[in-house]
Amino acid sequence: MNSFNSLPAETYSFVLKSNDMKIGFIGLGLLGLPIAENLLATGYELYVYNRTASKAAPLAEKGAKVCTAIAGLAEACDIVLSIVFDDAAVKEISGELLNHLSPPQVHVCLSTISTELARTLQHQHAEKGIYYISAPVFGRPEAAVARQLNYAVSGAAAVKEQVRTILENSGGTVWDFGEEIAAANLVKLCGNFLIIAAGEAIRECTAIARASGLPVEAMWEMFNQSLFKSPLYQSYSARILQAPAGAGAFVSNIPMKDLGLLAAHANAMGQGLPMPFFLMEQLR
Numbered sequence: 142m143n144s145f146n147s148l149p150a151e152t153y154s155f156v157l158k159s160n161d162m163k164i165g166f167i168g169l170g171l172l173g174l175p176i177a178e179n180l181l182a183t184g185y186e187l188y189v190y191n192r193t194a195s196k197a198a199p200l201a202e203k204g205a206k207v208c209t210a211i212a213g214l215a216e217a218c219d220i221v222l223s224i225v226f227d228d229a230a231v232k233e234i235s236g237e238l239l240n241h242l243s244p245p246q247v248h249v250c251l252s253t254i255s256t257e258l259a260r261t262l263q264h265q266h267a268e269k270g271i272y273y274i275s276a277p278v279f280g281r282p283e284a285a286v287a288r289q290l291n292y293a294v295s296g297a298a299a300v301k302e303q304v305r306t307i308l309e310n311s312g313g314t315v316w317d318f319g320e321e322i323a324a325a326n327l328v329k330l331c332g333n334f335l336i337i338a339a340g341e342a343i344r345e346c347t348a349i350a351r352a353s354g355l356p357v358e359a360m361w362e363m364f365n366q367s368l369f370k371s372p373l374y375q376s377y378s379a380r381i382l383q384a385p386a387g388a389g390a391f392v393s394n395i396p397m398k399d400l401g402l403l404a405a406h407a408n409a410m411g412q413g414l415p416m417p418f419f420l421m422e423q424l425r
Contacts, residue, residue, distance in 0.1 A: 163188060164307065165218035167211065167234055168252075169196040172278070173224045175285035176251075176311045181205055183310040190214045215241035220307065224251040224278065227398055228258045235262055244270035249304055251278045251292070253333065253395075255402045256323035257409070263296070263322040272300045275322050276308060276315075277329035281376075288312035293332075295325035330403040336373060337400060337420055340390035343377045348386075357382060389424065396424055 162185075166177045169191040177200055181187045187205045189197050190213075197207045208214040215221060215238050223234055231252050238248055248266060250259075250273070259275050266273035273296065280290035290313035294301055297320060305315050318324040350357045361378040381390060400417040407414035 161186070162219040163217060165190070165208075165214040165221035167191070167214065167221065167223040168225045169200070170224070170226075171282045172280070172285055173251075174199070175282055176222075176224070176278070176290070177205070178203070179285065179288060179312040180307070180310060185307075185310070188214045188217050211237040212241045215246075218246070220247040220249065220304070222249045222251060222276075222307070222311075226252070228254050228402075231258065231262070235265070239265060239269055239271065242269070242271045245272065247272040247274065247300060247304065249274045249276050249307075251276050253277050253329050253399055253402075254326060256326050256330075256406050259323040259326045272297065273322065274300055274304050275325040276304065277325055278313065279329070279332055280313070285312050290314070291316060293318055293325040293328040295319055296322050327406060330399055330406065333396070333399040334403050334417060337391070337396045337424075338416065339373055340377045340381075340396075341420060341423055343374065344381050344390040347378070347381050351386065391424065397421055400424075 164180055164185045165188045166173070166180065167190045169177060169189060173191075174196065177187065177189055181200060181203050187200070188208055189200050189205050190208045190211055191197050194207070194209065197205070201207045206217075208217070211234060221238060221242070223231070223238075225231055225234060231250060231254050235248070235250075242248065248262075248271060250262065254277075263273045274294065275296055276292045276294045278290055278292050284290055290311070292308045292313045292315050294304070294308070294315055295318045301317065308315050316328075318328055347357055347361075350360055361382065365375045365378060377390065381388075400421050404414060404417045404421075407417075
């Protein structure tokens with residue numbers, strides 16, 4: 142991917158540490174909480190921070206050390222994982238982390254962010270001798286509980302090898318997309334684009350079938366056991382069948398955010414990508 146500007150390989154001289162490292166975790170939302178619980182259950186010494194401190198209570202009961210500020214977490218840990226909502230939130234926590242991390246600490250970003258921000262963060266971390274890895278996560282909270290997440294990962298090879306074990310212990314399968322730092326972020330945006338397109342198609346097919354008097358449950362039983370035999374179609378069709386008539390396929394603004402990020406990347410590449418814009422109009 143020639144549009145990505147990776148740092149020179151000699152920037153990295155990571156020394157692998159022992160397995161008793163201290164792990165920091167920032168962001169205890171619907172997905173972050175079960176990921177952190179998996180790490181704690183694996184046996185890591187875990188430090189956690191969340192802007193709404195009460196969300197850390199279940200982890201504190203299980204032995205996690207709750208930090209009242211990012212500074213304390215950064216100074217205590219060897220590797221910090223973060224998962225927050227968007228580019229703005231990632232910029233905010235990364236700014237705090239960079240004020241308190243020191244070489245050879247590592248920041249692993251699990252958030253869905255723009256490719257541009259991923260490149261910026263790599264540069265900012267490298268300037269201070271801090272290692273940065275992109276590891277956006279695929280999966281809903283129930284997948285985290287079942288340890289069925291998937292991580293797209295990119296960054297320096299030696300650092301990824303250390304991070305791999307942690308991500309696997311957090312409940313995920315690791316998919317390596319090389320050293321170009323924004324590669325994993327683009328994979329995540331492409332994957333979310335496919336999910337959003339499928340969700341909207343499932344909603345529209347169900348709506349027209351139901352309006353036409355078709356037995357929609359039988360239709361989706363056939364599709365899910367033959368043409369579209371995948372967890373994605375099974376889960377979204379089940380949710381849409383149970384939703385009130387006329388309900389959308391998505392209840393949050395995450396699809397709009399992610400479609401916008403993909404469209405911005407395509408625009409920067411000079412590539413025409415009309416479907417994200419069409420989907421954004423449908424979801425408004």
